[in-house]
Amino acid sequence: MHETSIEQQKRILRRRRKLMENLTGYLFVMPNLLGFIVFTVFSIIFSFYMSFTDWSLIKLFQNIKFVGIENYLEMFTDKWFQASVMNNLWFLLTVPVTIFFAMVIAFILNDKVFGKNVFRTIMYLPNVTSVVAISVIWFTLFNPRSGPINQMLRSLGIANPPQWLSSTLWAKPTIGLLMIWKTVGYYTILYLAALQAIPRQLYEAATVDGASLVQQFTKITIPLLSPTTFMLTILSVMNVFKDWSLIQILTEGGPGTSTYTLGYYIYYAAFRINRMGYASAMSWALLIIIMVFTLIRFRVEKKRDF
Amino acid sequence: MSEKNYQARLLVRKIGLTVFMILVSFTMVLPFLWMVSSSFKDSVSMFKFPIEWIPKTLNFSGYETVWKGQIPFSVFFINSLKVTFLAVVGTVISCSMGGYAYAKLKFIGRDSLFLAKLATMMIPSQITMLPTFMIFKWLGLINSHAALWIPFFLGQPFGTFLMRQYFLKVPDELLDSARIDGASQPRIFVTIAMPLVRAGLSVLVFLYFVWAWNNYEGPLLYIRSTTLYTLPLALKYFSDEFSTNYTAIMAASVSMTIPILFLFVALQRFFIEDITSTGLKG
Numbered sequence: 001m002h003e004t005s006i007e008q009q010k011r012i013l014r015r016r017r018k019l020m021e022n023l024t025g026y027l028f029v030m031p032n033l034l035g036f037i038v039f040t041v042f043s044i045i046f047s048f049y050m051s052f053t054d055w056s057l058i059k060l061f062q063n064i065k066f067v068g069i070e071n072y073l074e075m076f077t078d079k080w081f082q083a084s085v086m087n088n089l090w091f092l093l094t095v096p097v098t099i100f101f102a103m104v105i106a107f108i109l110n111d112k113v114f115g116k117n118v119f120r121t122i123m124y125l126p127n128v129t130s131v132v133a134i135s136v137i138w139f140t141l142f143n144p145r146s147g148p149i150n151q152m153l154r155s156l157g158i159a160n161p162p163q164w165l166s167s168t169l170w171a172k173p174t175i176g177l178l179m180i181w182k183t184v185g186y187y188t189i190l191y192l193a194a195l196q197a198i199p200r201q202l203y204e205a206a207t208v209d210g211a212s213l214v215q216q217f218t219k220i221t222i223p224l225l226s227p228t229t230f231m232l233t234i235l236s237v238m239n240v241f242k243d244w245s246l247i248q249i250l251t252e253g254g255p256g257t258s259t260y261t262l263g264y265y266i267y268y269a270a271f272r273i274n275r276m277g278y279a280s281a282m283s284w285a286l287l288i289i290i291m292v293f294t295l296i297r298f299r300v301e302k303k304r305d306f
Numbered sequence: 307m308s309e310k311n312y313q314a315r316l317l318v319r320k321i322g323l324t325v326f327m328i329l330v331s332f333t334m335v336l337p338f339l340w341m342v343s344s345s346f347k348d349s350v351s352m353f354k355f356p357i358e359w360i361p362k363t364l365n366f367s368g369y370e371t372v373w374k375g376q377i378p379f380s381v382f383f384i385n386s387l388k389v390t391f392l393a394v395v396g397t398v399i400s401c402s403m404g405g406y407a408y409a410k411l412k413f414i415g416r417d418s419l420f421l422a423k424l425a426t427m428m429i430p431s432q433i434t435m436l437p438t439f440m441i442f443k444w445l446g447l448i449n450s451h452a453a454l455w456i457p458f459f460l461g462q463p464f465g466t467f468l469m470r471q472y473f474l475k476v477p478d479e480l481l482d483s484a485r486i487d488g489a490s491q492p493r494i495f496v497t498i499a500m501p502l503v504r505a506g507l508s509v510l511v512f513l514y515f516v517w518a519w520n521n522y523e524g525p526l527l528y529i530r531s532t533t534l535y536t537l538p539l540a541l542k543y544f545s546d547e548f549s550t551n552y553t554a555i556m557a558a559s560v561s562m563t564i565p566i567l568f569l570f571v572a573l574q575r576f577f578i579e580d581i582t583s584t585g586l587k588g
Contacts, residue, residue, distance in 0.1 A: 024491045025413025032404035033419070035460025040426045043437035050436065057443075105330060113324040121574055122331045125338065128570045130520040132538045133559045136545050137337045140344075140552055143353075148340070151355035185334065213319075242430040245522050249542060266432045271527065276436055283432035290430060 051281035056274040071281035081282065083257035084265040085289070087172065088241050091261065094176045095236045099229060101180070102187035107221050109188070110195045120192065123185030131182075135249040138178055139165065165251055168258045175259055178246060183239075187232055194228040195221070230301055237293045241286060262286050338567070345369070345556035352552055368557030371548070377532055379561055382540035386519060389454045389536055393518035394511055396458035397465050401510060402503070404461050405469025406495055410481060420470075427463045439527055453528040454521070454536070458514070465510055472506030473499060512573070519566055537562040 026033070051072070054065050075081045105123065109116050126134060141147050142164040153161035162170040198220070206216050222229075244263035247253060253260040253268065260268075266286065270279035339359065344352045345368050347361045372379045407413070408420045438457075447453040476499055484494045500507075522538040529535060535543060544558045 021411070022413040025407055025411040025416065028403045028407035028411060028491075028495075029413075029416075029419065030403075031400040031459060032407075032423070032461030032466055035400070035457065036419075036423055036426075038441065039434060039438055039457060039460065040423075040429075043434040043441075044426075044429065046437040046440070047433045105327075108323050108327060112320060113327050114320065115324065117575070119327050119331055121571060122334050124570070124574070125334055125567065128516050128520075128566055129338075129563050130522065130538045130541065132522050132541045132545075133341075133563045134337075136541060136555055136559050137341045139545075140555070141337060141340065146353040148353070148355065148357055151353070155355060181333070238428075238430065242432060245526075248526070249522075263430075263432060270436050270439075276440075280433075280436055283430065283436070286430050286432055294428075 047280045047283065050277055051284055053277045055276040055280070057271075057276060058274055067277070071278045072285075074278060075282065075285060080257060080260060080265060081262075084260040084262045087257075087259060088261050088289075090172055091176055091179065091240045092237065094179045095233060095240060098180045098184050098187060098236065099232055101184050102191050102232075103221065103225060103229070104217070105184070105188045106191035106195055107217050109192055111200070120189060123188045125185065126182050127186050131245050132249055134178070134182060135246060139250060142174060166255060168255050171251055171255060171258045175247065175250065178250075179240070179243075182246075183236065187236075190232065191225060191228055194225055198224050230297070234294050234297055237297070238290050241290055262289070338563075341556050341559050341563075345553065345560045347553060349550070349552055352556075365553065368551075368553035368555075369561070371551065371554040372544070372558045372561060379540070379558065381533060382535050382537050383561075385451065385534060386537040389451050390515060390518040392451075392455035393458040394514050396455060396460075397462055397510060397514045398507065400459055400461040401465035401469045402500065402507065403495070404466040405471075406473050406499055408466065408470045409473035410476070410478070410499070411491070423463050424467065427467075435527075442528065448528055449530040449534065450528075451534065454524050455518075458518070462514070465514060468510055468513075469503065469506055472503040476502050516566065516570075 052066060052068060054067050054071075056064075109119055113119065141149050144150055144161070144163045144166060147164075149164075150161040164170050164174045202220055203216055206220060211219070241261070242263040244261065244267050247259055247261055247264045248267065251259045253264055262282065263286070266279045266282050269275045269282065340357070343357075343359050343361060346364045346366070347358070348365050348367070351358060351361065408416060442448055442453045447456070480498060480502075481494055484498055485491075489497075520538060521536070522542070525536045525539040526542075529539060532543065541555075541558050541562055545555050548554045
C-alpha cells in the first residue's frame with residue numbers, strides 16, 4: 001500500500017516534469033512557430049487558393065471569383081510568360097560560367113598567392129553592397145553615349161559600341177554579366193572553405209609527380225569540390241529563376257520583353273497590373289520549374305556516383 | 307632540376323598568380339572607386355576619358371543635393387537604422403530561442419517541426435510573398451515600418467538553422483548540471499547557453515544587419531510615403547528623380563554603401579571564417 005503510493009507519486013512527478021519540459025520547449029519555439037504558421041503554412045495554402053481565383057488588390061473581397069484552372073491555362077498562351085521563361089533559360093548560361101570562375105579563383109587563392117586574405121575580402125565586397133547601389137553604378141558605367149565603358153571601346157577604335165541595357169540584343173548579356181560579377185565572389189569564398197578540407201599532401205604529391213597546375217585543377221580540385229558544386233548549381237539555378245530586383249531596377253524587363261524573367265514577371269503581374277491570382281499561379285509554375293531542375297541535377301549526380 | 311631551381315620556379319609562379327589576382331580584384335573594386343571619385347566631380351568631368359581617378363577640383367554639390375535636399379538623406383538614414391536595428395534585435399531573440407529549443411530542449415514534435423521548417427526553405431519566396439503582403443494589408447500595416455521588421459521577430463528559417471548548429475556544440479553536461487542546481491530553462495538559456503554561442507551570434511548579427519540594411523524588395527512592396535523610405539528605396543528614388551544628375555546619384559550611392567563597406571572591412575576577420583563554415587544565406 002505504502003509502496004504503491006510512492007510509485008504513484010513518482011509517476012505524477014514524472015508526468016509533471018514531462019509536461020513542464022514540453023511547455024518550456026514550446027515557449028522557446030513560440031515566435032518561430034507563429035512565424036512558420038502565419039508566413040509559411042498559411043501563406044502556402046492561401047497562395048494555392050489564390051491561384052484559382054481572379055484575386056486583385058483593388059477588388060472588394062466579395063467580388064473575387066473562383067476561376068478554376070484558367071490562370072494556369074493562360075500561361076500557355078501568354079507571350080510575356082513564355083518570353084520570361086525563355087529568358088530565364090538564357091540566363092542559366094551564367095550558372096556554369098560563375099561556378100567555373102569561382103572554382104578557378106578559389107584554386108588560385110588557396111596557397112598560391114601573396115595576400116590571400118586581402119583578395120578574399122575584396123571578392124566578398126559586392127555581397128555586402130546594396131543591389132541598388134551596384135545597379136546604379138553599373139548603369140552609369142554602361143551608359144551608351146558617355147559611359148566610361150563605351151568611351152574606352154571608342155578609343156580602341158570601335159566606332160559603334162553596343163547600346164548595352166537599351167538594346168534588345170545586348171540587354172541580356174549585360175544583365176548576365178552583372179549577375180556573374182555579383183555572385184562570383186561569394187561562391188569563391190564557399191569554394192575556398194571547401195578547399196581547406198582537401199589535404200595539402202595531395203597537391204604536394206601531384207607536384208612532385210610533375211603534374212601541371214591545370215592537371216592538378218582538373219584531376220584533383222574539380223572532383224573533390226563536386227559536393228559544393230552540386231549544392232551551388234541547385235542554389236544558383238533557383239536564384240536565376242526567382243531573383244528580380246536587379247531587373248526591376250535596371251530594365252523593368254525591357255527593352256521589349258528581352259529581360260523579362262519569371263521572378264520579375266510575377267512581381268509585375270501582382271503589383272503593377274494588379275493580378276494577384278495570375279501571379280500566384282505563376283509562382284507555383286516557378287516552383288515546379290525549380291523542382292524539375294533540382295531533380296535533374298540529383299539524377300546527374302547519382303549517375304556519376306555509381 | 308635542382309631543389310633551388312624548383313623553389314625559384316614556385317616563387318615565379320606565385321608572383322604571376324598574384325598579379326593575375328590583382329587584375330581580377332580590379333574588376334571587383336574599380337566600380338566602387340569610380341563611384342567614390344565620381345561623387346566629387348561635376349557631370350562633365352565625370353565622363354571625361356581617360357578617367358580622372360582623382361578629381362582636379364573637389365565638387366561637393368552632389369552631397370549637398372543629397373543631404374540638404376527637400377527630403378534630406380538623414381531621414382532615410384534614420385529610417386534604415388531603425389528598421390535594421392529592430393530586424394537584428396528580432397532575429398537575435400527569435401532565432402537563438404528557436405535554435406536553442408531545436409538543439410537542446412525535448413518536446414513532442416520537435417524534430418518534425420524542424421524538418422518542416424528546413425523543407426520549406428526551398429520554396430521560392432514568390433509563393434509566400436503575395437499572401438504575406440495580403441496579411442499585412444489586412445493588418446493595416448501597408449506603408450509602415452512594422453511590415454519590414456515584424457517578420458524578423460517571428461523567426462527566420464536560415465538564422466534558426468544557423469543558431470541550432472552553434473547550440474548543438476554546447477556540451478549537455480554544462481546545461482544538465484545547471485538544471486540539477488535548480489536553475490530554470492530560461493535562466494540557463496540566458497546565463498549559460500547564450501554566452502557560449504557568441505561566435506554564432508556575431509555571424510547572425512552581421513548577416514542579418516547586411517541583409518536588412520540592403521533589403522530593397524521589402525520596402526518596394528510595402529512603403530509608399532517618401533518620408534518612410536529606407537536607403538535602398540531612397541537610392542532608387544534618387545536615381546529616378548535626378549536621372550541626369552549623376553553626381554548626386556553617386557553621392558547618394560557613396561552615402562549608403564561606404565558605412566557598411568567600412569564596417570565589413572573592419573570586422574570581417576572576426577567572422578569571415580564562420581560565415582564560410584556555416585554555408586549559405588538566403
